[in-house]
Amino acid sequence: MVCASVCVGALCVPLSSSKASDRLPAEPEFSGTLTKRVNGKHYRAQVFAKGAWLRLEYTYAIRTERGFAAIEIIRPDVAEIWYVLPQRKELLVTPFTEDILPTRPELVGETERTVVGDDEIVGRAARLFDVRTERHGRLERFYEWVDAETGIVLKLVSQDRDWSFEYERVRMSPQPSMYFEEPPGYRKRLSTANQRRAE
Numbered sequence: 001m002v003c004a005s006v007c008v009g010a011l012c013v014p015l016s017s018s019k020a021s022d023r024l025p026a027e028p029e030f031s032g033t034l035t036k037r038v039n040g041k042h043y044r045a046q047v048f049a050k051g052a053w054l055r056l057e058y059t060y061a062i063r064t065e066r067g068f069a070a071i072e073i074i075r076p077d078v079a080e081i082w083y084v085l086p087q088r089k090e091l092l093v094t095p096f097t098e099d100i101l102p103t104r105p106e107l108v109g110e111t112e113r114t115v116v117g118d119d120e121i122v123g124r125a126a127r128l129f130d131v132r133t134e135r136h137g138r139l140e141r142f143y144e145w146v147d148a149e150t151g152i153v154l155k156l157v158s159q160d161r162d163w164s165f166e167y168e169r170v171r172m173s174p175q176p177s178m179y180f181e182e183p184p185g186y187r188k189r190l191s192t193a194n195q196r197r198a199e
Helices: none
Strands: 029-038 041-050 053-064 067-075 080-085 090-095 110-121 124-135 138-147 153-158 163-172 187-190
Touching (some): 110 138, 124 153
Antiparallel strands (some): 029 163, 041 053, 080 090, 110 124, 138 153
16 A cells, blocks of 8 residues: 555646636646645655646655555546556556546535635745535535646645645646656556555
8 A cells, every 4th residue: 555645736727716717728737846744744746747647756755565666657547646666667556536636726525615815835926715625524624726827736735634735846847748658668567455545
């Protein structure tokens, strides 16, 4: 079972009100440094994004059922998450769930969204939202900072538990497709652990 993972807010559309615009711009490509806090523990990763694809390169490798992995590739288009295990030349494959990667500002189970106001984060203009969700009978509230120009979720903080993530730096730039592909010579191995990830 994977012991730690970064749940990242990702690629989305600019918001001019409490609802997303119907005009969808091309999804931005960017890189950035991301930190996540879960129950007092901090995780840090360099993130590369190309559309809905993400590559996370962890500062400290995370433990998986097959050993340690420093690279995680998230591919919603094939509903898979790959952990790169270089010592074994394997990709550990786990199923993608929306719990792990909100790909738009609208969160899973969202029931209400209120504009709090304009703000600035990591040197970028952002709009701050108060978002309410309900999932499996559990209510949760979040503060969500959405980049005013690109729609990237720059920061997401739970108001009800010790969970948050935020970018420290974001650089808008094209990302090579090879970052998000299977490394040559690697074989896929399906996870045999519980199909739910920790956190």
